[in-house]
Amino acid sequence: MVQAAMTRGREARDSGGFQQHKLAPYAFISPFYVLFGFFFLAPSLIALVLSLFRWDGINDPRFVLARNYGRLLSDKVFAQAATNTAIYAIASLLIVLPLALVLAVLLNAKSLRFSNVWRAMYFTPVVTSTVAITLVFQILYNQDTGLLNAPLIYLGLEPIYWLGDRSWIKVAIIILIVWRSTGLLSIYFLAGLQSIPEELYEAASIDGASVLQKFFRITIPMLRPIILFVSIIVLLSSIQIFDEIHILTHGTGGPANASMSVVQYLYERGYSRLRLGFASAVGTVLFATVFILSLLQLQWYGVFRKED
């Protein structure tokens, strides 16, 4: 009888222990999910609900169903902001990504002297305040006194209206994005490059592979996960671009909104005009776009493909 009671007690204890054992990992990872729930999930859901209302943030909200979405899709300024943002995203993917990779390969070269100094230099834009960088670029882009126009003026050519011309302002912003992002992304690539086993290159060299062959047959395939990560980062950051453009154009969105990004559009509608419901609709559309594009990117890189 005593033996039976002891057995039951052990079973109960074991079963409780098993429960504890099962819950422990969740308890350890819970801080992230709690914070995620409070600061991302809940606000996102609230924004989704809010997008169906008209609300100035102070008075009572008024239910308007899908009117915010209707206006958003018919607003030519939103269409322009979306086009501008797409241009920034495509330019970033096509320019920043390859440039960062090339830079990382160069920084990884064994023959490179003072490599740490170069790496620190390319990383500097990341640790410098966006405001400071943008103000410096504002001076560089100045039509009459800017450094970029100085050679043109010296040669007697027409200076470029970097910030005043509807086409050039996009170029000006892409240059700023390239300068600011390339360094950080090259550090990611550098980390990836340093994890590629040296033996692979040695074996390829013995087989007579050229530098380009090694790059395309070893480096690129081995960096695939990093390229995926970096391309998602580039896409997300370029779609969410705001502060650089906002400061560079004094919050105006450039001539004829030529440089306005979707987030700048959201900010202007939400905070300047106090249309928080409408801004929530913009945010929801932006979230859906980013989510779908990220899924497409993952699909393209074969993340969802089942391994044989």
Added chain:
Amino acid sequence: MRRILMIVTLLLACGLLWAALPAAAQDASEVTLTMWTHDGLYVQFFSARAEEWQERYPDVDFTFEFEVVPSVFDKVLGNLAAGEEIPDLLGIEQGSFPRFMQGGIIESKFLDLTDLLADDYDLIVEGRHTPYKYQGRVYGVDSSLCAVVYYYQPSIFEERGLSVPTTWDEYLETGAALAEEGIAMSYITDHGGMFMMYLLQRGGAIFDDHGEFVLPEEENRTIAIEVLNLLREGLESGAIRYVPSAEVWGPAIINAYREGNLVGAIMPDWYSDYILKPQAEDMAEQFRIGRMPVWEDGDGHKTSVWGGTGFAVAKESENAQYAWELLQYTYVTLENQIKRYEEIAYYPTMAAAFHDDRIVGLSDPFYAGQKTGEVFAEIVDDVPIWYQSLFRRTFELQMAAELAVFFDGSVTADEAIDNIVQYMEDEIAFAE
């Protein structure tokens, strides 16, 4: 034991009462007045006046917390949304006033000053009340006349035997002559407020006193097209230079003055001490102030207006009465309007101040001793009246976009106005 407990309780109660009494007395005599603004000159002027004003209340110990707050309107609206306190006095820049009109925020959170101004209302020019009116009631007292004049370098005209133009026709003619040497008379940018400045001078209106969009009305539409065509003519001849809005307040303009390829600017009174003097200190004595050119046919006004900051009083503040009295003392007395000009160079909004020798007789060394107040005295009676609207910012931003495509020749004046009217009508319909 019970007796001891009773004694302790009584002692505690007496102690609390003793502690509370002096605190209550102290609270009654200690008042902290807060003020937020975007401009340090207002802090300077209000601080000086507050020191004088507090002498009216010898029994009250005032503390003045006046400060420049970055993104002040975002912060105040954020505080209101969160149910937090807002300052007793708030300087609302007129461009941001429509944000406070949204959902009647201005009416529910700020003091209606109309009756408080009482007889003083008529002392201030009407055009300086309307930017702070909501449903016919006044919620702010303006800081400056904001009348528009022509800042110019006389030497550029004198060297060529040209005279300072007084009409737009003369302006374009003189400008065309100077343009042959690569010199522009003034500049324009794709800013909705700047367009409004030229439109108001011609007698046009964008919104009426009920905040209704009246630009599509025939008279206003005609005026808007005339104004755009005037600007187009100036741009094409080189008399007027286009400057990107991102560069309009920066060093590019000042360098152009220095190099002698830009004569000056058509700008409001605040341009002098807020922009020109601080950035072009080395150009002292090279500038003068003249009247804005007028339209040849005599229609319209002698001047225009752009800008302004109206001070409002928080309705729910327990110090609202003190805040209003300080505002009244600082901005609604003739003496202090004159002091404001003397100390921070913002022109009085009271027409009577322009009869005072301290305004019209004051020589400004930056303008080579010119009595600049005389120029403003000639135009103070003709400051255009304009009205706010919930859709003002929408208009200004979209007009800026239309101006950019108009200035580069992509659309005609008629098309630019049609486009803005269409956009505004869509926005207004959406908001209904």
